Amino acid sequence: MTFSWWSPTREISRSPSGKSCSKALATDLLAPVLKRAFGKLEELHDQGKIPNTTIPVLQNRLAAELCICGESLASDDPGCEHRRTHIQKLIDDSLRADEIQEIVTELYFGSKPFESDGSAWLDDYKKVVERRDGLKTLRDDAGRKFRALELELDSLPDTDVQGLRETRRQYNDQRDRHLSRRSSIETQLHGLRTERDQLKGELERLLREQKKGARMLAELEVTQDVSRVLQKAYDRITKEELRKVSGLMNRIFLEMIGADPEQGAIIRRAEISSEFDIKVYGPNDRTLNPDRDLNGASRRALTLAFILALTKVSEVEAPNVIDTPLGMTSGFVKRSLLKTAIRESAQLILFLTHDEIAGCEEIIDEAAGTVVTLTNPAHYPRMLVNDPGVSERKVLRCGCNHRSECPLCQRRADSDTQIEMAS
């Protein structure tokens, strides 16, 4: 550490008081002698000789052409000439005597900065010494560390330092490459993470679509399965069941109507077409129109034959409930129809009128398990003999069979009914 006390041109060190260090030092060193000099100057000041104002005042009066005492100093007035000459002489005398006084005046005011208690430099130097000592301590510490390092270096085995430096350089290069590589990989990783996030979003979207697609596919498969089942069922119906029903219907129908194709019956056979139309054929496979070419009994027999065949082929064990199946039939056809229906049914429930029952009583006697009579009270008095005594509309049941009657179900004879109608 160095510092400059002495040069005014190198005032790199300024004291807190603002003085340069060299000036502060001079002030402190010269303090005793300066004190004596200031004493002399103060004496002059006390005597009024400092500051020097005499000459400027006189020159001012001459310029103003008016004396301090009030007399005129006009230059164009001959009467004032002697006063002007006198004042000018005073100025000249003062100029010679005041040369010293002028120097002293400047010195008096210019030397004010030298007034001090004589310790400015000491204070500054104390701070510098403290800094120097602090730096010396640091330097000593550094020196000790340096010596310790040198000792440590001396204790190292005699190895190829240059080789070790080369190895260190290689390791440093390797480290730098790895750091560069790491930075590159981190950049790639960042990019991959971003891409992963995007792909994750895309995956979630595709999974949702896949789930939706799977659901639709399952529905499609179910639909296709159902379609296949239905198609197979349809195929079976159209190819197998239809043929079975058609054949059975034909057999039952012909049996009901007592037609024997071998004996030249008009109705030769009946079948169900692939379009599910019931067709009836006559001789030479001539097609008969059921509505036009068949009587009511045959049409009724054809209908029952189809129903019985359908029930039979379907192998459904269920009762056949038929309302007035023997209408428009009579004689052999009626009885054959009833017998066939009884034989081809697992359980047969028939709603028969008295006219339908007529002529078939012994068949019913033989086949019927339970026979009851249902009476409509609204038929009184036209068809019922006795008043059922029921005002509301309902069917009345009694235990009468096809051969018996009671007051509830007793009906008028058909002839009586016709008379009433005639009357």
Place this chain on the structure above:
Amino acid sequence: MADRYFNPFQAIDIHVPAQFHEAFSRYSQTGGSAVIDQSPFPRMVDLWFMAVCVAARLDLEPENISQYETRKIIDGSIFSSDPWRVHALMLVAIGRTGDIQVVSEPRKMMALFSGLAVAGLPKVLEMLKDGDAEPIWNLSDSIDNLLRRKQAA
């Protein structure tokens, strides 16, 4: 700025005894080492001024420089750029002579200063060498002791 100040030593050369010239070269950076620790004074005039201050401080009697073979180190115009030193020197002259009139006699003042410088130079050189440290610290410590000793007194 320097022109604004009155320098009565403008036309006066500053001389020192030739026997001290080597010391001036050694301890001034313009004549010797550029290292401030070894050469604390930037210029020879700074060492000269230091010698005047020390002599004044110690109340040493000025030597009669006329009995020495002298060499000029610089002329007095150096103080034109350094007006505070002009004031300091003039105050020293007044303080030492007790005569205000001395300020009108630059050569008389310079003779006084030169005598004080010759008287103070051996002391300053002793200060520079007195110690185990570099000259600047030897000198600083000596001045520190000098100021403190006088303060205590």
